[in-house]
Amino acid sequence: MRFSKMLLPTLKETPADADVISQKLMMRAGMIRKVAAGIYNLLPLGLRVINKVEEIVRQEMNRAGAQEVSMPVVIPAELWQESGRWEQYGKELLRFRDRHDREFCLGPTHEEVITDMVRREVRSYRELPLNLYQIQTKFRDEIRPRFGLMRGREFTMKDAYSFHATDESADLEYQNMYETYKRIFERCGLAFKAVEADTGAIGGRFSHEFTVLAESGEDAIASCDTCSYAANVERAEVREADSKSTEAPKPFERVSSPGKKTIEEVSGYLKIAPQKLIKTLIYDTDKGLVAALVRGDYELNEIKLKNITDASWVKLAEEGQVREATGSPTGFAGPIGLKIPVYADNSIKYIVNGATGANEADAHLINVNPSRDFKATYADIRNAVNADLCPRCNGHLEIKRGIEVGHIFKLGTKYSEAMGATFLDEEGKERPIIMGCYGIGIGRTAAAAIEQNHDEFGIIWPKPLAPFGCEVVAVNIKDEETSKTAVAIYGALKDKGIDALLDDRDERAGVKFKDADLIGIPVRVTIGERNLKQGLVEIKERKSGQVKLVKVEEAVAEVGSLLS
RNA sequence: CGGGGCGUGGCUCAGUCUGGUAGAGCACCGCGUUCGGGACGCGGGGGCCGGAGGUUCGAAUCCUCUCGCCCCGACCA
Numbered sequence A: 001m002r003f004s005k006m007l008l009p010t011l012k013e014t015p016a017d018a019d020v021i022s023q024k025l026m027m028r029a030g031m032i033r034k035v036a037a038g039i040y041n042l043l044p045l046g047l048r049v050i051n052k053v054e055e056i057v058r059q060e061m062n063r064a065g066a067q068e069v070s071m072p073v074v075i076p077a078e079l080w081q082e083s084g085r086w087e088q089y090g091k092e093l094l095r096f097r098d099r100h101d102r103e104f105c106l107g108p109t110h111e112e113v114i115t116d117m118v119r120r121e122v123r124s125y126r127e128l129p130l131n132l133y134q135i136q137t138k139f140r141d142e143i144r145p146r147f148g149l150m151r152g153r154e155f156t157m158k159d160a161y162s163f164h165a166t167d168e169s170a171d172l173e174y175q176n177m178y179e180t181y182k183r184i185f186e187r188c189g190l191a192f193k194a195v196e197a198d199t200g201a202i203g204g205r206f207s208h209e210f211t212v213l214a215e216s217g218e219d220a221i222a223s224c225d226t227c228s229y230a231a232n233v234e235r236a237e238v239r240e241a242d243s244k245s246t247e248a249p250k251p252f253e254r255v256s257s258p259g260k261k262t263i264e265e266v267s268g269y270l271k272i273a274p275q276k277l278i279k280t281l282i283y284d285t286d287k288g289l290v291a292a293l294v295r296g297d298y299e300l301n302e303i304k305l306k307n308i309t310d311a312s313w314v315k316l317a318e319e320g321q322v323r324e325a326t327g328s329p330t331g332f333a334g335p336i337g338l339k340i341p342v343y344a345d346n347s348i349k350y351i352v353n354g355a356t357g358a359n360e361a362d363a364h365l366i367n368v369n370p371s372r373d374f375k376a377t378y379a380d381i382r383n384a385v386n387a388d389l390c391p392r393c394n395g396h397l398e399i400k401r402g403i404e405v406g407h408i409f410k411l412g413t414k415y416s417e418a419m420g421a422t423f424l425d426e427e428g429k430e431r432p433i434i435m436g437c438y439g440i441g442i443g444r445t446a447a448a449a450i451e452q453n454h455d456e457f458g459i460i461w462p463k464p465l466a467p468f469g470c471e472v473v474a475v476n477i478k479d480e481e482t483s484k485t486a487v488a489i490y491g492a493l494k495d496k497g498i499d500a501l502l503d504d505r506d507e508r509a510g511v512k513f514k515d516a517d518l519i520g521i522p523v524r525v526t527i528g529e530r531n532l533k534q535g536l537v538e539i540k541e542r543k544s545g546q547v548k549l550v551k552v553e554e555a556v557a558e559v560g561s562l563l564s
Numbered sequence B: 001c002g003g004g005g006c007g008u009g010g011c012u013c014a015g016u017c018u019g020g021u022a023g024a025g026c027a028c029c030g031c032g033u034u035c036g037g038g039a040c041g042c043g044g045g046g047g048c049c050g051g052a053g054g055u056u057c058g059a060a061u062c063c064u065c066u067c068g069c070c071c072c073g074a075c076c077a
Helices: A021-028 A044-063 A077-082 A113-120 A167-187 A263-270 A302-309 A319-326 A346-349 A414-419 A442-452 A480-495 A507-517 A531-534 A554-564
Strands: A034-035 A039-042 A075-077 A095-097 A103-106 A128-137 A154-165 A191-197 A207-215 A218-223 A231-234 A253-256 A278-285 A288-295 A314-316 A342-345 A354-357 A361-369 A377-379 A395-413 A422-424 A428-433 A436-442 A470-474 A501-504 A523-528 A537-541 A547-551
Touching: A021 A034, A021 A442, A039 A044, A044 A154, A044 A167, A044 A442, A075 A077, A077 A103, A077 A414, A095 A191, A095 A395, A113 A128, A113 A154, A113 A207, A113 A414, A113 A436, A128 A346, A154 A167, A154 A231, A154 A442, A167 A191, A167 A207, A167 A436, A191 A218, A207 A218, A207 A442, A263 A361, A278 A302, A278 A319, A278 A354, A288 A302, A288 A319, A288 A346, A302 A314, A302 A342, A302 A377, A314 A346, A319 A395, A342 A346, A346 A377, A346 A554, A395 A442, A414 A436, A436 A442, A470 A507, A480 A501, A480 A523, A480 A531, A501 A507, A523 A531, A523 A554, A531 A537, A547 A554
Parallel strands: A191 A231, A288 A342, A342 A377, A470 A501, A470 A523
Antiparallel strands: A034 A039, A075 A103, A095 A103, A128 A154, A154 A436, A191 A207, A207 A395, A218 A231, A218 A395, A253 A361, A278 A288, A278 A314, A354 A361, A395 A436, A422 A428, A523 A537, A537 A547
């Protein structure tokens, strides 16, 4: 491709509304342009990268024995009503009506459609297992789209669904996909981690996230510094250190604490460390109001709370509900005397002479001792923090940020049962098909690659994702020798199967060099008059910045060896 | 949806508080000089100041309503 002919509008300035590096660089490099919030055009350079990612995914999925299909973006409501998600999914699901007033939605994921497809075609265990995937546009009406392709509302995703007659078969495929995902992200040149994760709205029994470590990541990952344990903090198990305090329990007493509501205020006013405060949060759930206790310096993990209470949703109670449960305004709740179920984080157990709300305005209790003064169900309901004990070994957890680029789930029979996707087993017995599902965010993977591979000048593409393998820069296109040599090398590269970009614009050298650094092609061949007089051209690697001069005739071979 | 902010040539922004009829840099077009790390000079084109209503002799500027976008919290590939 010739630069002069390509729609490749690079930007000298960073657009005001971009806030992560990948988004800024994608905009500046002329890869993407915003059409609406969370909705983007992919320009030629951007599409090239997306195609590279897709091709790697496609090859590896095929290699793993999966078959590619394509499902519609527009899905009739009935399918979602069958699975029960039409009601559950919430506003992320963009719903609309056609001219006949029939209800549809834009597919945010395709369990329903694929389950419908398979239940129509598969009758016997002989036709299983099956792994079907597609690379397709999804739409999720995100509350807050941001970070360019990293969290768009419309995005391309590879989603695969597997169908099995037995649990063992499903587990085998889960493992197969786990290995496949590792290969895919390795081939993309990414530093990633597979971590245990919560199953969320997709449902199912267990799952792993594939996370690219990056400062801008929206996920917090806890990983052990000695063993291989890694999990999303939403999921990370917390093991409390046994800390036997030598302090003697004192009788509890009520103290006045006018207007002191937050942990900092109470801690400061009563001169008690946050670690000795019992934070009491009132939650509304579909099972009624509950109280959740965590140590003052920890955060409650709502997912864990939801799991332990066996509720299908939990949310922080409103002011009125807090009054109803505690008889006091928010900020003064405590576990003593509550009539609702009390769930306490394991860390509470070790508090001696702690402080908590008195369930009356402007008062707290001090010298509270959990085992003596109130009853609670103890469980792990807090978020893991840095330096927590590893649940698997004697190491400690480190919290890092990451971008979730892939997720694999063992679904079980959630959808097959709801939608009647069954098969006949060897004994002629009808059974629900066991399912797994496996997603990869294509655009997000490309964005993650930039987050991990860039410098102050621009993108540094990992070779497998680079939109071109090599950029040929003709320093002065008006010089006949330069122009002839550049075109010849460019042609020879193409003949050799190397995708090349020829910067044949009539621009000053500086402009072309800046653009080359910005768009981040791995290898640059620079043809300038001075070197050319000695029969030499310059070859520069984007990543290392290493420059070497080679003979014109050797340039193509040198580029080839740098790219292999 | 709650809280905060912003909408002025293609892009980045000034002008808004203190109304007087729209600017800069970059980009774009022409000519000339320049030419290996985002050149310079001269000339030029381009803006219902997000939209609607109002106040006023006069509104980018003040008021009301609306739409869009961005940031901080509850979702996920």
